[in-house]
Amino acid sequence: MMFDLVISGGTVATAADTFRADIGITDGRIAALGEGLEGADSIDAGGRLVLPGGIEAHCHIAQESATGGMTSDDYRSGSISAAFGGNSCFIPFAAQHRGKGVTETLDLYDSRAMGASVIDWSYHLIVADPTETVLRDELPAAFARGITSFKVFMTYDLMRVDDAQFLDILTVAKTHGALTMVHAENSGMIAWMTRRLLEAGHTAPRYHAPSHPALAESEAINRAISLARLVDAPLLIVHVSTPEGAGLVHDARLAGAKIFGETCPQYLFLTRDDLDRPGMEGAKFMCSPPLRDTATQEALWRHIQGGTFSLWSSDHSPYRFDDTGKLAKGTDAHFGQIANGMPGIGLRLPLLFSEGVNKGRITLQQFVALSASNAARLYGLPQKGSIAIGMDADIAIWNPQETRTVTVKDQHDNMDYTPFEGRKLTGWPTTVLTRGRRVVEDGRLIATPGDGRFVARERIDLTGHPGATVPELDPATNFGVKVAP
């Protein structure tokens, strides 16, 4: 049998196994795994690892903030830099702003992504204005359109939902099989700390860290988990940055709640000391939640090893170090006026491979799970995230021995800095395919903008997560109220 393309001689790894095999690809799908396969076209993967293409499941692309700032990456540059970082699919956000509908928001993002992305994509929908129409009509319509994850904010005055609105969204999401995601930080604590710091004259970027205390995260995570448990809805806590927060995710999972956790490279590779650079340089390291300390890094590695985190995402939020981004409010701006976020879409996987797999902290199987397989399962992409017959031929070929020093010049995003500058990493993706099509080959861009496709996603796969409605919500137990016989 002649395949369209054969990847030969590589070592294939999935979230379950590592084995030697050729991969036969026809019509964009994996058609065979075997030995001595023949194809009309071929890629020699001798001495390389052949992995499922990464799924970057948390990144901000062509997204305007509620205050009007625009990320510096669009779907062309964002998808290209994702591909150079070993990703064959990504899921940025489509952000609803107050007063706007969900359908018009999704239409807007379609116009930004179509014809621009070099890899397959979907969106998570940020819900900032959960009106009756949104809850009744527009969220179900978004779900029917294949947008099966909704994100809410517990902080940011122009974005946040209150607890009752959060419950409404969790309930609609649960009814349809969608996954709710949450940015969990206590808004009042942040506002209060910010005011106190500014009153004391502390305006420099370094004060961003104390303005977002660890307790603000753990309080909000605890509340978010409680809300999800009340209605027995699945909930993903994004960008967990503290051991306390990770502990809450871990405990909730043990208690049988459908809670999932995500962390990001910045919390394991950088610390709040990075905010302490001269002048405004620290602004490059401002993200929310903020960077913490080295003890946190170690604790978060243990939570990765122990399985607390299902997702490892870049939270790529590209704001340049100029007046289009970090310096939009001038060089005298106080920390509360500076855009939150940092870039890293092209380095998410090399960082984890080098420091995780190569240093023996995690197995190759854990790497594959964190880079692709778990995201595929949680976000309804059953055709992606593994290497098996019938699946999309979304594949990343890695050279596990190659060492490079990270520099902004080698990034493919629209940024003018990388927070990981100067870091020496071993293990890099060299070739990436989406649906059997070369996107990047041996470090060269092959695909053209528009080659990527929108992927309509399915409901979250909750196999292995039993339900547990609380008595107070269960009509079958008379809402937990005993009635005299």
Ligand code: DUC
């Ligand atoms: N939250 C994110 O998820 N990304 C960037 C900034 C933020 O607050």
Ligand code: ZN
């Ligand atoms: Zn967030």
Ligand code: ZN
């Ligand atoms: Zn984010």
